[in-house]
Amino acid sequence: MLEIKNLHSVIEGNEILKGIDLKVNKGEIHAIMGPNGSGKSTLASVLAGKDIFEITEGEIIYEGKNLMEMDPEERAKEGIFLGFQYPVEIPGVSMINFLKTALNEQRKHKGLEPIKSSDFLKMVREKKDLVQIDSNLTNRSVNEGFSGGEKKRNEIFQMAMLNPRLSILDETDSGLDIDALRVVAHGVNTLRSDDNATIIITHYQRLLNYIIPDRVHVLYDGKIVKSGDKNLAIELEEKGYEWLAQEVAAK
């Protein structure tokens, strides 16, 4: 589904990603871990197409297409979803209106008619239950006045509504209490299928107690320095990132 080869990316003259290689297949969940400043969020932004990051080397192939030639909205319509670390507030735009616009853009891209209002509302009800989101939340403006936890749940709610092929969840667990963490994990697990894939970017191992990853990668100083199965996450939790730093230095 996704293949990243030797990806280098620069912002304001600083190289953040220094040669990333990653392959994600359909049906898989990958976790990317790493200390602050290792480039995790940059990788998420680059995949979503944020243009402040310049790609200086390498390639990204998504479903056989060159992702780097696509605008952010095109990537979204092709099934890439980014769960934002800091979801943005858009005052005056109701969540419902926003989601309907987004959904219809994606339907248009697939050559489908705009969704009927009754179908849309039915879908909203179903998906809302999945993340246990409050009814009045969907009637409020996009993320405006939402608590940190509500914002994160709202990201998963949007993911459920848009049914993406590749989801990238950027620190979706940060700032969540244990109950909210369970709700988010339940959402992600329910949405998991053989046709889609998920990349979970996280600082801590605790989310991975609830979402079992197929692969775990450690990003350190702009490179993936170690990959393994779910046990790698546990090992990291025990030993800390310092252990890896020493290992990298020793090479």
Next chain:
Amino acid sequence: MEKDQDKILEKYTQNEYKYGWVTDIESDTVPKGLNEDTIRMISSKKNEPQFLLDFRLKAYRYWKEMKLPTWAHLRIPRINYQDIVYYSAPKQKAGPKSMDDVDPELKKTFDRLGIPIDEQKRLAGVAVDAVMDSSSVKTTFKEKLAEQGIIFCSFSEAVQNHPDLIKEYMGTVVPYTDNYFAALNSAVFSDGSFCYIPKGVRTPMELSTYFRINAANTGQFERTLIIAEDNSYVSYLEGCTAPIRDENQLHAAIVELIAKDNAQIKYSTVQNWYPGDKNGKGGIYNFVTKRGMAKGNNSKISWTQVETGSAITWKYPSVILIGDNSVGEFYSVAVTNNHQQADTGTKMTHIGKNTKSTIVSKGISAGYSNNSYRGLVKITKNAENARNFSQCDSMLMGDKCGAHTFPYIETNNKSAIVEHEATTSKIGDEQIFYCNQRGINEEDAIGLIVNGYAKEVINKLPMEFAVEAQTLLQISLEGSVG
């Protein structure tokens, strides 16, 4: 981020104005220039009673002694008043009785503007007075409204058929001495709309006037007068467009509203005069005096405006709150793009007891434009328990434009409560990226964000115009973000 802002501006492309075409029609035009003879000529063409000619001449003599005020935050090029045509009317039989008498070219013009003046085709819920240049082409649903005693006609017709009402009310809210452009309008005004709502009557449909400037080198000077008797209600809407021309054209109108006991007037404007090209060439100078008098107890006057057009907009739809418990409202969205300038706001003058006013102003500036809110809240000595709430928000797109707020508050009564809130925001790259990431392209994202920002005001418009206004906001800002 800085780089992004630059890119936004670079991408500044043509801002397409949909209504920029010209109708080829023969006109009855007076020669350029302004003097007493011009005024006599206009008055005689319109077969006016003596009192009106006298009013015009007094106004003209007063105007001649006046100077253009300079307090507005506007750069106004010198206007040569002798180089303007003050009267130009499409040639047609006076006061067409049926659709068959209306020139097909005129019918076509208004059809193309989406304002069919043929009652058969017209949406049932709206009566229209269609005005081109200096005269009214056709007023629809006149007979139907007359059944309830409502008078809805062109100003010229009202002068002929209801001179007493004109004599009694014209100039009582905006006297010709009021300001420079009010004096000019009072001297040379040619047409406009007139509404009279009798006691206890609620208008069964929206009343509206559609103003179209067509002829070149011509100024449009219309007057609108709305009188709402006790316990009546009227919702009125005006729309305006003009052809694309390199020269600037002057539009100086007067609107007077009078609401008696328990009467309500809701006045909505969707102003889309030609704004000039992206380099600031051409466009309409929109210098308008709009004022309502909430004369009766418990009366209410509400202004809603969506201002997207004109090279320069200079106007302050205001309310004088005379009746006890009377209410004044002003809801405004003003968009300026490219080199447009706007200095707009309101004046709320509280005179009666327990009077209340609400001001919600949303400015959106893009390109090299300048957008100012200027408002006065005045509480007079005897206005016990007056309340005002003002909220003035500005949104900036790019870093070459300006947003300014000039709130003035004069309180002469200690029981008054006056609140003012102001915010300034920028459309963020983060907001746009968030929309992009959900599959919404940049133009649509801007449309969503701007309409969300302006929602409070748009919601005040009559339903079918709200949709039009939303589209207009988006079109006006097209190409303003890269």
